[in-house]
Amino acid sequence: MFQGIFRILLAALFMITTTAGVSQACVGRILYIGATKTTESETMAELLVMLINERTGTNVKIKYFDDRNAIYQAFKSDEEETRVDIIVENTAAAMAYLGRKRLAEPDREYLEVKRIYEEKLGVIWLKPFGFTNHQGEEIPSVSAPLIRNDVLTNYPLLPRILTKLSGAIDDETFRGMIARITAGEKAKNVARDFLKAGKFI
Amino acid sequence: MIKPVLRQVIFSLALVAAALVGSAAAASDEGQAPSPAPLLNLQDQVIKTDTTWSGTIIIEGVVVIGRAATLTIAPGTAIRFRKIDRDLDGTGDSELRVLGGIIAEGVADKPITFASAEPEPAPRDWSYLLIYTSGRLNRLNFCEFRHGFSGLQVQFSTASVKNSLFTNNNEGLRFGRADLAVENNRFVNNSIGIRFTRMEGPVLIRNNEITGNRIGIFLVPSGQNIRDFFEPDRGGRAWNTGRLEIGANNIHDNLAYNLSLGEKQLWNLDMSGNYWGTDQGKLIEATIFDRHRDESLGKVIYKPCAAEKIPEAGPIGADR
Numbered sequence: 001m002f003q004g005i006f007r008i009l010l011a012a013l014f015m016i017t018t019t020a021g022v023s024q025a026c027v028g029r030i031l032y033i034g035a036t037k038t039t040e041s042e043t044m045a046e047l048l049v050m051l052i053n054e055r056t057g058t059n060v061k062i063k064y065f066d067d068r069n070a071i072y073q074a075f076k077s078d079e080e081e082t083r084v085d086i087i088v089e090n091t092a093a094a095m096a097y098l099g100r101k102r103l104a105e106p107d108r109e110y111l112e113v114k115r116i117y118e119e120k121l122g123v124i125w126l127k128p129f130g131f132t133n134h135q136g137e138e139i140p141s142v143s144a145p146l147i148r149n150d151v152l153t154n155y156p157l158l159p160r161i162l163t164k165l166s167g168a169i170d171d172e173t174f175r176g177m178i179a180r181i182t183a184g185e186k187a188k189n190v191a192r193d194f195l196k197a198g199k200f201i
Numbered sequence: 202m203i204k205p206v207l208r209q210v211i212f213s214l215a216l217v218a219a220a221l222v223g224s225a226a227a228a229s230d231e232g233q234a235p236s237p238a239p240l241l242n243l244q245d246q247v248i249k250t251d252t253t254w255s256g257t258i259i260i261e262g263v264v265v266i267g268r269a270a271t272l273t274i275a276p277g278t279a280i281r282f283r284k285i286d287r288d289l290d291g292t293g294d295s296e297l298r299v300l301g302g303i304i305a306e307g308v309a310d311k312p313i314t315f316a317s318a319e320p321e322p323a324p325r326d327w328s329y330l331l332i333y334t335s336g337r338l339n340r341l342n343f344c345e346f347r348h349g350f351s352g353l354q355v356q357f358s359t360a361s362v363k364n365s366l367f368t369n370n371n372e373g374l375r376f377g378r379a380d381l382a383v384e385n386n387r388f389v390n391n392s393i394g395i396r397f398t399r400m401e402g403p404v405l406i407r408n409n410e411i412t413g414n415r416i417g418i419f420l421v422p423s424g425q426n427i428r429d430f431f432e433p434d435r436g437g438r439a440w441n442t443g444r445l446e447i448g449a450n451n452i453h454d455n456l457a458y459n460l461s462l463g464e465k466q467l468w469n470l471d472m473s474g475n476y477w478g479t480d481q482g483k484l485i486e487a488t489i490f491d492r493h494r495d496e497s498l499g500k501v502i503y504k505p506c507a508a509e510k511i512p513e514a515g516p517i518g519a520d521r
Contacts, residue, residue, distance in 0.1 A: 030290045030291075054457075054461075055421075055463055055464040056421060056463055056464050057393070057396060057419060057421045057463060059290075059292075061290075061291070080288065081288075081289055157464060157465060160464070160465075161464055199494045199495060201490070
């Protein structure tokens with residue numbers, strides 16, 4: 001029975017691939033995460049790289065940019081060489097990017113940027129990591145991974161994987177990671193330790 | 202800019218010289234006039250008729266063995282891939298893609314080698330030897346794969362891979378749906394020794410030495426579908442029973458995990474009869490990423506396991 005199905009599959013694939021095209025699904029491609037050269041941004045990017053790579057085998061690389069505007073340019077790009085697929089963003093910066101006033105309630109603010117980003121930019125906000133980013137402001141800001149809608153077509157499982165980190169990094173944990181990196185440890189090693197300890201990898 | 206080019210030229214000349222010297226020595230041993238070993242440079246092309254390679258083959262681009270053709274490679278042949286990166290993803294794009302058939306049978310003291318042509322070779326310098334939707338029985342024996350993204354990939358094809366060495370690749374061997382026998386090989390110093398996406402078969406992985414890789418064996422579904430098409434229940438048996446057999450291998454001392462189940466690998470995997478570096482359950486479990494670490498995953502059934510190294514594992518005739 002199975003051999004019969006196998007033969008049929010082979011025959012079908014023979015027809016499909018006579019021009020020697022090879023499915024990228026079989027041989028892999030690369031996901032790019034956009035980050036700036038700040039300790040916070042680098043740390044979160046390394047966390048995502050390691051988590052995605054270890055759990056799916058997908059090749060993931062970080063592209064570094066000078067500032068947030070450059071990241072957004074890449075996030076909107078359709079060119080393979082310049083695009084990024086995933087970034088980490090916080091709601092305060094997102095509201096600033098949208099030219100809107102901050103909302104007093106963090107949950108409402110998150111839902112607001114999530115809605116607008118999806119409608120206007122084709123970008124999905126996944127669930128927040130858990131830590132807050134005050135940035136000297138009174139209203140707490142939350143951070144979350146953002147993924148392009150078109151990337152989900154090729155990587156439908158990415159939300160499932162990234163959501164594992166939802167609520168997993170509280171303020172104290174995040175500060176602890178940043179402190180280690182500031183003291184000289186490599187962000188990659190700190191990310192690995194966190195993911196291992198949490199049994200994420 | 203000039204320095205890398207110069208290095209390439211010098212390295213190419215060295216390859217030619219090595220081929221000539223080797224050939225002259227062999228001819229001298231037999232009392233014949235020396236004749237140069239073949240040195241063939243291949244760029245993007247489809248080979249449409251039966252072909253035999255020997256000597257040194259330099260590949261720069263994608264060389265396809267067409268559906269009507271079989272490539273036969275003589276013992277001792279060196280296939281070298283130049284690093285070109287057309288899509289700028291950091292992985293070399295040169296590859297050998299077999300849609301027809303391949304017979305690459307070296308011998309213990311004259312293996313067939315697939316490796317980087319770069320003067321300072323590194324993993325990912327070239328893509329892979331890819332056997333893809335081939336309708337023939339492909340045979341690889343006493344081959345060596347180095348510096349590839351994957352040394353060898355077998356997808357929707359039938360192949361026998363024996364007595365071969367996979368080292369310093371991103372992945373040694375990757376396969377998806379395949380009819381495959383992988384026996385008496387050595388996987389060492391790869392990021393991933395063996396990676397596969399399906400639990401169907403028939404696939405036999407037996408008497409291999411899998412050690413010193415970052416991850417020894419990585420089973421991860423391709424992630425193409427949100428929904429699964431596996432049958433949900435097989436009467437409590439591990440899903441691979443009777444389809445994918447992985448037994449009598451030495452799987453030990455891999456750096457991160459000896460075995461890792463990737464995301465969404467929900468089914469139990471029978472891996473009994475292997476040697477894991479110890480016979481103590483807790484120590485073995487610490488080297489396996491499965492339900493013990495992530496309850497959404499399947500469980501690896503490693504008992505009963507071998508208490509000592511399996512002496513038959515690894516290439517025949519090699520120092521085990």
